[in-house]
Amino acid sequence: MNDGEKTKAQLISEMQIMRRQLEHLETLQRQYEKTLRDSQHQLQQAQKMETLGTLVAGVAHEINNPINLIMYNIPLLQKIWADFMPVLKERQQREPDQKFGGFDYDFLTDNLVQLVADMEMAAHRITKTVSDLKNFSRQSNVVEKAPLQVNSAVKNAMRLAQTTLRTSAVEVNLKLGDNLPDIDGNLQSIEQIILNILINAVQAIDHDQGKIDVTTGFRNKDGRVYIRITDNGRGISTTIAEKIFLPFITDKQSQGGTGLGLSVSYSLAKAHEGEIIFDSRPGAGTSFTIYLPSVLKGQAAKILVVDDDNAIRQMLIEALTMDHQYLVEEASNGIEASIKLGTYRPDLLILDIFMPEMDGLELCRIISSEPELSEMKVIVTTGYPEHPKLDEIIALGYTNIFSKPFDLLNFVQALGKILGEKD
Ligand SMILES: Nc1ncnc2c1ncn2[C@@H]1O[C@H](COP(=O)(O)OP(=O)(O)OP(=O)(O)O)[C@@H](O)[C@H]1O
Ligand SMILES: [Mg+2]
Numbered sequence: 001m002n003d004g005e006k007t008k009a010q011l012i013s014e015m016q017i018m019r020r021q022l023e024h025l026e027t028l029q030r031q032y033e034k035t036l037r038d039s040q041h042q043l044q045q046a047q048k049m050e051t052l053g054t055l056v057a058g059v060a061h062e063i064n065n066p067i068n069l070i071m072y073n074i075p076l077l078q079k080i081w082a083d084f085m086p087v088l089k090e091r092q093q094r095e096p097d098q099k100f101g102g103f104d105y106d107f108l109t110d111n112l113v114q115l116v117a118d119m120e121m122a123a124h125r126i127t128k129t130v131s132d133l134k135n136f137s138r139q140s141n142v143v144e145k146a147p148l149q150v151n152s153a154v155k156n157a158m159r160l161a162q163t164t165l166r167t168s169a170v171e172v173n174l175k176l177g178d179n180l181p182d183i184d185g186n187l188q189s190i191e192q193i194i195l196n197i198l199i200n201a202v203q204a205i206d207h208d209q210g211k212i213d214v215t216t217g218f219r220n221k222d223g224r225v226y227i228r229i230t231d232n233g234r235g236i237s238t239t240i241a242e243k244i245f246l247p248f249i250t251d252k253q254s255q256g257g258t259g260l261g262l263s264v265s266y267s268l269a270k271a272h273e274g275e276i277i278f279d280s281r282p283g284a285g286t287s288f289t290i291y292l293p294s295v296l297k298g299q300a301a302k303i304l305v306v307d308d309d310n311a312i313r314q315m316l317i318e319a320l321t322m323d324h325q326y327l328v329e330e331a332s333n334g335i336e337a338s339i340k341l342g343t344y345r346p347d348l349l350i351l352d353i354f355m356p357e358m359d360g361l362e363l364c365r366i367i368s369s370e371p372e373l374s375e376m377k378v379i380v381t382t383g384y385p386e387h388p389k390l391d392e393i394i395a396l397g398y399t400n401i402f403s404k405p406f407d408l409l410n411f412v413q414a415l416g417k418i419l420g421e422k423d
Helices: 003-094 105-137 150-160 162-168 187-203 261-271 310-324 334-344 360-368 388-395 408-418
Strands: 146-148 171-175 183-185 211-219 224-231 275-281 285-293 302-306 327-331 348-352 377-382 401-403
Touching (some): 003 334, 003 360, 105 261, 150 171, 162 187, 183 187, 187 261, 261 285, 302 310, 302 334, 334 348, 348 360, 348 408, 360 388, 377 388
Parallel strands (some): 348 377, 377 401
């Protein structure tokens, strides 16, 4: 090969690298634009909910006193009426045609007790609505939090829903995750969220093969615990889906639904810095997932595992997340990794060298030129410790090298030291 050809080959290779980096930058740009759009939308939604919360709190406050007065007076009225009956009877015997407020004695004895009982029931319903509204606007009892297990909340909610579940003949399968970290939460509030979603699931099933799965688990990548409730009911109608968390959105008016269940649940989840998302297919079913930050979030170190071999990634993730030591996110090549570096901000990167799309060396070049990533620790893993690419990586300053295959226990121990943890 003469010098001219060598330069040409070099040029082509450099151009290929540049093209890939350009593609990578375009992918990054699209990703950032999407993140920006999503966060603007979320902000608008949050502001809308905030305004609605203030309005609702005001209305709830205004209704609260009058309805309490009514609730207080109804039993008085019932007592007075019971004492009054014999007096009225005596009067009716003396003057059989006497009317009371336009009604005769027989009508009153037949109906008045029921009329007052109906008023009492209606007043109870208003009180319940006011309390839901207060919950929605979070103006009611300040949420007192303590470390708790979401599995306990699920079991309690199941007990509270027992009557509904028994009468509906829906089959409920619990798949509760083992060894979940605690969340810092208010047990009653978490139970209420689960109960609201569970009851909705039961109500959405209108056939006799009803099935509800309640699953709990932990998400390694963001340290959040989740509770997922999946039904095989009718699915959420598109008109409802777009405003489902707003108060008074319901298709159950005739069955007494107020449309407050999910808006209250949304607010309670938000008070726990959590979120509720849903996925629904008309006619096939719905899945609601409640994500709540575990006590590990913000405590455990974040790791990004980059390897194109899925089996190796899963093995590493398993070793690192055992006992929830670390929060772990994964990527299968350099491009995917560089996108995740921007959003996930790991404390440590475990990086394979030979990968399609963008290899470990190219990623190291990008990282070393990015001041914001200078604090991030890097461990390089490779099956080819003799390869010249490794020398280039070391020359860039990345000197934590592990030759594959390695002993997992030693690896996790060494990783702890690199992260600056005590033995
Ligand atoms: N699992 C589900 N499947 C289908 N539709 C659902 C499901 N969960 C909620 N919905 C829809 O969302 C609406 C709002 O639910 P939400 O719990 O807020 O109020 P509601 O159940 O109608 O009344 P309330 O909970 O106040 O008694 C429901 O009326 C229903 O149309
Ligand atoms: Mg409901």
